[in-house]
Amino acid sequence: MQVLIGISRQRAYSIPTLPTTLCRLLALLACLQATASAAPARRKKPPVPAQGLVISSIVIETHNVFDTDDPRDDKLVYRAANRFHRTTRDQVISRELLFAEGDRYDQALVEESARNLRALPFIRDAAAAATVNKKGTVDVVMRTYDSWTLEVLASFKRAGGSTNLxxxxxxxxxxxxxxxxxxxxNRDGKAGTQSLGFKDPQFFNRKRLQVSLTALTAPGAQDFELGVDRPFTSLSPSAFGGKLSHQKGDFSTAANPTPADMLTRKVSEGGINYGIALATSTQRTRRVRMGLMARRADFRPIPGQTAxxxxxxxxxxxxxLGADWEELDFITVRRIQKFTRTEDYNLGLAVFPELAWAPPSSALGTTETQILPKVVVRKGFVRSNQLILLSSAYSSRYVNGGNGHRLASFEASYFVRGLKYQTLAFHTGLDLGRRLDSTQxxxxGxxxxxxxxxxxxxxxxRRFLFNIEDRIFIYDEMLRLLDVGAVVFYDSGYVWPSSRSVKLSELRNSVGLGLRLAPSRSAGNDPVRVDLAYALNDNRSRSRWSLSILAGQAFK
Incomplete structure (x- = not known):
């Protein structure tokens, strides 16, 4: 058994060209959208009595990690944890709200505010309640529930005279x-790596002004990055951002590099971007984005080595230059990717085209002309207890007139909530590359x-993948700390070069069982997966059994 922590007749099929494939993928999305439009519409939400009335008061209710008013949480260890954890300040929550006292109540903005709060790494849930008072105005209560945010990392291993810390x-x-x-x-053998990070989603107490800083140093390697961002909301007229980064490390263009192939590469990047909303709406987005980015890479031999x-x-x-064209049709569900968390999905058709152009200009210091087009298309559907998520993408790289690193991708996921504590998940993905970079x-696996x-x-x-998982949610909030689940799965897929046709006999298949453990008081509620798989084909190992312990779901 290998442990990882981190048909007889052959038939050949030809693969269509990437532009043809992209057109087919986009056509498929259009057909699915037309089919969904022709189908019976989802039940409309009931009218909101408070819609359009003036908001007279907003109350923020922040809840600690454990609710000690609940007898199940009223235990010594949970009370001690609450005392150790500082509850999120009211002003931090209020800065994320897209409405204020004196505004007209808009249910869409209230729901968007709750989604934004749930997306924060220190909030595990958020919900709003609105009531119409005797004066005919609206009182809004925003309730948030903190997640456990302190993480201690500690591990030690010594084997074969080498120490990992x-x-x-x-x-x-x-x-x-x-x-x-x-x-x-982190010390791996003789090398030690130090890293620091900082992030503030409300820099200088400004609404949604985000600043992040990361730094990593190791023998022969450095990585520094500073980012500033003020993202869009549905009613934002504009957005802006900027980034500075510097990286230094070993590099090689060879697929299987030898010591003589290794070089030291220093990469410096800097850029700014600005976006404008052509119209602000809670039903759709129509935005244009523009930016400027400079990149420079230098190569040097590694000291003491022959290069x-x-x-x-x-x-x-x-x-x-880019654009955002997106219909906003959000739903909230549970037990799709997570256990006890509310999950937000946008079912609206979304198209995101992008184009980056490095013009031939000595004044700009450009050494080679590049054109980088990209487009991403997404759409979702829901019917009763079924959820379908579709996405496709195409990107390419034109360098000095040559077209390379072309990649067309299609992905589809289908989820069926047949039973209360069970979700059947299907997933398939197809990636068609041509002239890909040898290092990418x-x-x-x-x-x-x-x-x-x-x-x-x-x-x-080129890559194909197909998965089936029966996700079983066994126990919620075990010891008020852990969500426990299990899966039964089937995987099938393979990767092949673009120079030859596909052979069905080359598909690799596996079956197995898995355990899922997710921290119930964390914001992400992302599980650790422990999977025992049996390879149905030769896996080039002494045993066809494989045990893996990794983070997150196997597919989304």
Missing amino acids: KAGLSEHNVLGSGKAGSASY GPIPSREQATFLQ PLAL EVNGLRGYGLDAFKGD
């Missing part, structure tokens, strides 16, 4: 301010959804 601390809600900070040290040819400096300044091949064959067992230009 990891120690660190992470807090996502420092003193209830919403600010996050982290520090860690081959050294690439010349790469430098480019990109003019960026498509990979398939345990971390990508094909269990039983190693972490990154297969690499190539």
Whole structure:
């Protein structure tokens, strides 16, 4: 058994070209949308009595990690945890609200505010209640429930004369301010890595002005990044952002590099962006985004090593243009990807085209002309207890007139909530690449959804994956700390080069059982998955059994 912590006749089929494939994927989305439009509409939400009335008061109710008014939470250990945790301050919550006293009540803005709060790493749930008082105005109560935000990282292992050590601390809600900070040290053998992080979603107490800073140092490697962002909301007239980063580390263009192929690469990037809403609405978004990004990469030999040819400096300044065209049709569900958390999904048709252009200009220091087009399309459907999520994407890279790194992708997920504590999940994905960068091949394995064959067992230009999971939710809030579940799964997939046709006999299949453990008091409620898989085909290992312990669901 390998443990990982982190048909007889052959038939060949040809693969269509990428533009043809993209057109087919977009046509499929259009057909599905037309089918859904022709089908009976979902039951409309009942009218909201408070809609359009003036908001006279807003009350913020913040709840600690454990509700000690509940006898199940009124225990010594839970009361001690609450005392150790600083509840989120009311002003932090109020800055996330998209409405204020004196405004007309808009149910869509109230729901969007709750979604924004649920997306914060220190809030595990948020809900609003509105009542019409005797004066004919509206009283709004926003209730939030804190998550446990302190994480202690500690591990030690010594084997074969080598010591592996990891120690660190992470807090996502420092003193209830919403600010996050982290520090860690990781020693793997002789090398040690130090990292620091900081994030503030309300910098200088400004609404939705986000600042993040990360720094990592290790022998021969550095990584620094500073980001500033003020994102869109449905009624925001504009948005802006900026980023500065510097990276240093070992690099090679060879698929299987030798020590002589390794070089030191320094990459510096900086960019700014600005977006304008063509119209503000709670039903749809129509936005245009523009930006400027400069990138420079230098290559040097590693001290003390013999190096081959050294690439010349790469430098480019990109003019960026993009758009957001999205219908807003959100639903809230449970037990799709998470256990006890409310999940938000937008079913509306969304199209996001982007274009980055590095023009040939000595003034901008561009060493090679590049054009980087990209488009992403998403759509969702819901009928009764069924949820369908579709997405497709296409990207390419034109460098000095040559077209390379073309990638077309399609993904579909289908979820059926047949029983109260059970979800049947189907997933399929197809990625078609052509002339991909040798350092960025498509990979398939345990971390990508094909269990039983190693972490990154297969690499190539084209990839197919199909999964079935029966997700069983066994126990909610065990010891008031843990959600427990299980899965039965079937995986099938493979990766192959673009130079030859597909052979069905090359598909790799596996079956197995899994355990899911999710912290019920965390904001993400993301499970740790322990999967025991049996490879139905040769997995190039001594045993076809494989045990993996990884974070998150196998697919989404």
